[in-house]
Amino acid sequence: MNFDRSIKIAPSILSADFANFGQEIQAIETQGADWVHVDVMDGHFVPNLTFGPPAVKAFRPHVKTVMDVHLMISPVDPYIQAYADAGADVLTAHVEAGPHSHRTLQAIRATGMKAGIALNPGTPAEAVEHLLDLTDLVCVMTVNPGFGGQKFIDMTAKVRRLRQMIGDRPVHIEIDGGVDPSTAPLVAAAGADVLVAGSAVFKGGSVSNPSVYGDNIRAVRAAAEGVLN
């Protein structure tokens, strides 16, 4: 996985058909997804429950691009090796998930995975300033985590501030929550390069009508790229 600042669309399979993940992953990748975003929720850090390591391991052979695993769990450290063994490429923990994010990022990188740090809407950019040398990706939440299909919360100023702090480090800025063709230009212009989109990609499509996923992915990508030079 080489560093690349171009716009990448990462559909969240939280909005996929839960009875059919293999085909759903294949459909979004065939239709132009750059990464596949997997939302892990524990019913404790967030008020919802989704997947654990065995499910992530089952997704692995279907993902030909990048498996981007977003952990909305606390604690994180006891589970890092399990997600490495399950085949995650990028593992992102929340800075709010515990007092030792520095140690968590070191532990993620020690497994060979890329390390991400996520910030809730109420958390300032400065919370990750001293973690940037240990981080491959900063995930700016534009909804309060826990559910797909929520309304975008404007975090544009935070994204600009982070891009400034990151400087010339090879660190992605990912946006997660409420990304669609109307909100993607705001965050792309502010310096984000990975756009997670769940409902905006899956709406109206299915594995038997996958071209809708392609149309939806192209619409988000075109809107984001439209504001870059």
Ligand SMILES: O=C(CO)[C@@H](O)[C@H](O)COP(=O)(O)O
């Ligand atoms: O992490 C989360 C929610 O907690 C996200 O990844 C959502 O799954 C994105 O869904 P949409 O807001 O795009 O529908």
Ligand SMILES: [Fe+2]
């Ligand atoms: Fe997510």
